[in-house]
Amino acid sequence: MSSKPFIVWHDELAIGIEPFDREHRDMVDAINHLHSLGSSEGDAAAFSAAVDRLIRIAEDHFTHEERVLRHHRCPNLVMHQREHDELLDDVTALRLLGNDPKEVANMLQMLRDWLFDHVVHFDRGYHDCLKGKEIR
Ligand SMILES: [Fe+2]
């Protein structure tokens, strides 16, 4: 196994809003963990737990982010929620694809691309809306 993580956190992924940056890092960790397992062929229980963990982290983060955006009346919330929902569908699909290493690799690649694209193009976009506000 390579020692380099599948997704390396870097500054471009930071949006400068502390709780959200932390939650995005947790998502990166959870995807990296799944990538290190590869598929459910080796240890089905560990793979299943890792998928559940990613789903839980993603759901919690999306709920938090959407609540804050709604509270501060930030723009584009409906489109943003749709993006979140689609990602959750894709993560949930990992439960069915788990025993096929190639399918898992493809899906993790897609999740990585989604995360970069979403954080940079959507989450970054509300920096101005949330500037100076207390985020809970
Ligand atoms: Fe988001």
Ligand SMILES: [Fe+2]
């Ligand atoms: Fe986010």
